[in-house]
Each structure stands twice: as C-alpha cells, then as structure tokens.
Amino acid sequence: MTYCVGLLLNEGMVLLSDTRTNAGLDNIATYRKMFVFEEPGERVIGILTAGSLSVTQTTMARLHEAIDDHEATSESSIMLAPTMLKVAEIVGNTLSSVRQDIDSKMEASKVSTAASMIVAGQRKGGAMRMFLIYPEGNFIEATEDTPYLQIGEHKYGKPILDRVVTPATSLDDARKAVLLSMDSTLRSNLSVGMPLDFAVIAKDACRVTTRRRIEKKDPDFARMSEAWSEALREGFTRIEI
C-alpha cells in the first residue's frame, strides 16, 4: 500500500508521500511516489501516486515522453496545457489508457491494476488547484470545504486532518498536520513505510519552495512522533469522564 496526502491552503499546497511498495508481504521495496514538473516561476505540477507500481511507473513515463516529444501540444503535454484542469485531464486519460493496456495482459491473473494519483499545481496567473485522479481517469477537486485529498491507506491518518486542517491553516501547521497524519498511518499499517517525501508549493511561487526527503532515522521526525504520543497520552489522562 501507500499513503499520500495533499493539502490545498490559502498560503500554498503541501504534499507528503511514503515510499514503500510491496508485491506480497515478503517483497518490499522503496520507490519514489512524488514527482515534480517545474518551469520555475511559470508552472509547477506535483504528482503523488498510489496503487499498482507498473501502472503508475508507466503512466509517469508516458507523461514524460509526451513532454519531451518534439510535436508536443497543449493537448498532450502537461507542461503546455493551458489550465490545471487540462493537466488533470491529460493525467487521467494517460492513467486510464495505461491501465487498460496492462489490464488486457492481466486478465488471467487476478492482480489488481488499480492506481490513483493526486495532481497539484499552479500556472502563472492561474489559481492553485489540486485533483484526485481515480483509476478510471475521472477526478475530483479539493475545495474550501474539503481542503485535503488522500490516496492509498487513508483512514488511519484522517481523524487528525479532519480536526485541524482548514484553508486558513498556515504552511508550518500544515507540515505538522501531514507528518502527524503519516505518523498515525506508519504506526498502524506495515505496508506504509519511511523514508517520506515532503514538498511545499507556496502560493504564486509557481515552483516547489520546500522539498525534503525524511529518512528513517530522521531525529526531528522521531522527536515529533514521540512528542505527539506524549501529547495524546497527556490529553487522554486529563480528560475526565
């Protein structure tokens, strides 16, 4: 499995993904699930992926190919698309067609080829937008009412987001929120694992303003995780019922 989360806030967008993949419990590996496409100051697109690795890798490869193609058009390349909505459409169509290709080879076995993605970005002069692309290629968009999107193993990390994230949340608080959301998921589900990829796209910067890989033994993450456990236990003790 996987856990990826994206927040769409007034101050910018925050993205976090884990890196664990597995083909059965006895075949575990580390793969990047966060991809950034940038023309700094002009256009930035962040993509998070979950699901069948062969599907997501092939989809990312085709998106790259379409960008590098000499005959790339605003209909085929996410770096030329005129709007973020068009970017979401291109990603959705690519994902859906890759999945169909692979599905047709997989009919005999019952291996799932489902995959989903979060696409977040901004073009110069446009608004920040964030989409969740479903395996079939259709998508939904983050809004003021629901300023976050999750893919993969989303349930363990949802309660903290529901409680603290609003569009007005600061980027610093947002970082804390996604890391704590990930921390709850890491504790409860073995198939989500460190290291983590973290990125911030500040509003109107049209580039990734912060990007960091958080390794397994990261002392800050360990300290935060411990402090949160302590805060939960303390809060738990204080509540009278």
Next chain:
Amino acid sequence: MTYCVGLLLNEGMVLLSDTRTNAGLDNIATYRKMFVFEEPGERVIGILTAGSLSVTQTTMARLHEAIDDHEATSESSIMLAPTMLKVAEIVGNTLSSVRQDIDSKMEASKVSTAASMIVAGQRKGGAMRMFLIYPEGNFIEATEDTPYLQIGEHKYGKPILDRVVTPATSLDDARKAVLLSMDSTLRSNLSVGMPLDFAVIAKDACRVTTRRRIEKKDPDFARMSEAWSEALREGFTRIEI
C-alpha cells in the same frame, strides 16, 4: 457498516458497539449489536456483531434457540459449553452455517453475507477470554500482546487504542479509550452511528457489572468528545517541528 471494540484487561473486559445499520445510504436504521448471555456469578458471555444484519440476526436467533432447547447439550448451547473456547466454536459454527444457508439463496445477487463477531466471556473458575469470529467461522483470540479486538470499520479508531491500551489499563481508562476510539470513527464514517452500547465485565464477577446505552445527545459523551478535540488541538499547537 459498524464499529465494535472489545478490550481484554487484567481488571476485566470492556465492550462497546454502535447501532447503525444501513441497506444503501438511503435506508438507515438502528439495531442493537451487543448481546449479553448471563447466569450471574456462574457465566457471562457478551457478543458484538458486525456485517450482514440478516446473517447476524439469524445467528443470534439460533444461539438463543439452542439455549432454550430442552435437549440442549454442552455441544449445542453456549450456556452449557464447558469452556469459553467451546463457546467460540459454537458461535463460529452457527455463524458459518447461517451464512452458507443465506449465501445459497443470494447467489444471483451480489449482496455480501459476510459477518463477524466478538465473543467475550468468563465461566466461574475459568479465565476471561475474548475471540474474534471470522465470517467463515474460524477465530482468533485477544492476548497480552494485543489486548483488544475490533470488527467493522476499525481503522479510524485504531491509533488511539495502539497508543494507550495495555493489559494493565484500568477499567476507567479503558472506558475512555473505547469511547474516544468510537468518537474518531463516528467523526470520519457516516455509516457508524449513535446510540452506543457500552458494557463492562469485571474480572471474576461472571456477570455484566456495568451496562449503559449512550444516546445521541448524551451530555457526558459530548463533553468528552469536545475535551478530546481540545486536547488534540492543544497538543498539536504545542509540538514544535
């Protein structure tokens, strides 16, 4: 869906269930999912149910019938079974056979007949034991290492249990823990709903020592829920990262 949780602690057992059932999102009802069988001082059995309502209701009806049968034996009646292990076996076999009966009628439609149960109890002179019965009738048992069992929509409420529950947890803290675990689930999943059924079986009492229905507008539960939100937000604010 449903959320039910049982804790097996040194001081006793704590059970909590919601009451919401639904056949589609537009057909929601309230049904008890906690059932108690008692011969006070001699034997107590608590059963929590999740899954297909027709399967769990028929299973409970057959268990009652077997108890009331004049020819009831230690092989057929959970009130005569010599051990809690045998109780779990009888419940598992009944669940499995009911499911097969109903399955055979349901072949055409693709409605799921899966159902699972938590069975907790103690006989005079025996140990407290708690089992999770799978839809196929097999089961696992709560142990010192994992002193809680969950059925239904278990993910949202797991992080809090993982953090605070050990076999040494007091019954008061255990009550808090299961109610907060339920609170997180209620907030994140519409298919889990109030009122709640709560019960405590103190060690060696061989009867339900506390039993309470917590209604939708219960002021204590609302206060606890608010205090927990407050504690989370405070803890969140205090953490530096």
